[in-house]
Amino acid sequence: MKNIVELKTYELERGIIISVMTSNLERKSAEDSLSELQFLAKTAHVEIVKTFLQTLPSKHPATYIGKGKVEEIKLYCAENNIALILFDDDLSPAQIRNLVKELERKIVDRSGLILDIFASRAKSKEAITQVKLAQMQYLLPRLTRMWTHLSKQYGGVGTKGPGETQIETDRRLIKTKISQLKDELTHIEVERFEQRKKRKEMFRVALVGYTNAGKSTLMNTLSNADVFVENLLFATLDTTVRQIQLTQSLNILLSDTVGFIRKLPSHLIASFKSTLAEVFEADLLLHVVDITHPNFTEHIAVVNSTLEELKANEIPMILVFNKIDAIQERETLRELAHQFPEAICISAQRGINIETLKETIAEKLQHDWKEETLVIPQSNNRLLAQLHEVAEIVSKEYEGNDIIVKIRIQKKVSEAVEKLLKRKAKVEI
Ligand SMILES: Nc1nc2c(ncn2[C@@H]2O[C@H](COP(=O)(O)OP(=O)(O)OP(=O)(O)O)[C@@H](O)[C@H]2O)c(=O)[nH]1
Ligand SMILES: [Mg+2]
Structure with missing residues (x-):
């Protein structure tokens, strides 16, 4: 189980990239996206040997690329010692499954690759937890292929892959892990919120x-x-x-x-x-x-x-x-x-031009925001709650029966705040 989550090393693997466009009009954007995927692959240390850009009337629902192309790619991979096939799009879990079966190579789609790069770059506990959660959620519907992939990697060539029971067990484990990770993240979020408040x-x-x-x-x-x-x-x-x-x-x-x-x-x-x-x-x-x-x-x-x-x-x-x-x-x-x-x-x-940038930041902040100090009776909880929705509460101090509230508001919403305050006559500004 541990391995399923930590198998993300492509170090020095030879790979190819496949991209499909459904009309020639898409060529420029397909090529741009392709060169970006090449950069992503480089970031993940994959050695890209060749890219295939195919025009198809529509993407094949079962295998994404056409049947003839599958055959061509299979041959190319065998002749060129290719371990990994990257797709410049997101594949459905069924497409991944079918492609793994047909091509007998690691199949990684765009989201999968981005997730793997995030996983390898995450250092803090917060980032690691966040990436793990995203990976697990991505993995859950694709477990079959991952397992096939794993059994190839770890079970050795020629051994039979584990059956559905194993997959079911893993699926259950992943679901448990997802809810654990969500709990951990809630804790982290609360901590962060407290830090930001200060x-x-x-x-x-x-x-x-x-x-x-x-x-x-x-x-x-x-x-x-x-x-x-x-x-x-x-x-x-x-x-x-x-x-x-x-x-x-x-x-x-x-x-x-x-x-x-x-x-x-x-x-x-x-x-x-x-x-x-x-x-x-x-x-x-x-x-x-x-x-x-x-x-x-x-x-x-x-x-x-x-x-x-x-x-x-x-x-x-x-x-x-x-x-x-x-x-x-x-x-x-x-x-x-x-x-x-x-x-x-x-x-x-x-x-x-850094000084100009600094001046522009200062001007923009002063132009768009203003700060005000309000005195609100403690009994008026509702107003405080409403203020929370339209303004940032910078600080709050209690004095006798009043609360001294310092707020920061965007000038463009300040009219709404004025109106809110006018309705409550007892508020001093
Ligand atoms: N020529 C030039 N290169 C720059 C300049 N600023 C940044 N770079 C280069 O651009 C690359 C990316 O810089 P980063 O500061 O890591 O970019 P980032 O936006 O933080 O990137 P991520 O953290 O990956 O989102 C590095 O190789 C930098 O040296 C610049 O003003 N001129
Ligand atoms: Mg950066």
């Missing part, structure tokens, strides 16, 4: 962006921290929080956390809730973009839709275009500035 005095700014955009590098530049930076995907899986002095009178807390990618498995987003809380509870987001990447506009769209999924799309945001040092043509930079006038162009690595 930090409410300061504005909280979160770095968000596509993986490899340069978030951790910017964190290091802004805070002199020493966050792990690497030119591979998902270098960061935990959250680092640092205090930064923006101006003489303004300190903020800056957090750096996990990057996004297209088709990020939804299990992962769900189980990374406690890590991502830094994002959806932030007062301001710095959306870091690697503008040297040919698909950076698509990356922006992926990040925006992931933020929507996290319900963080209403938070004020600054678009930060990173890696300008690597752009040679001044004309390209001018075009970018014209197309995205709101973006701040920087180089996190070379420290270019």
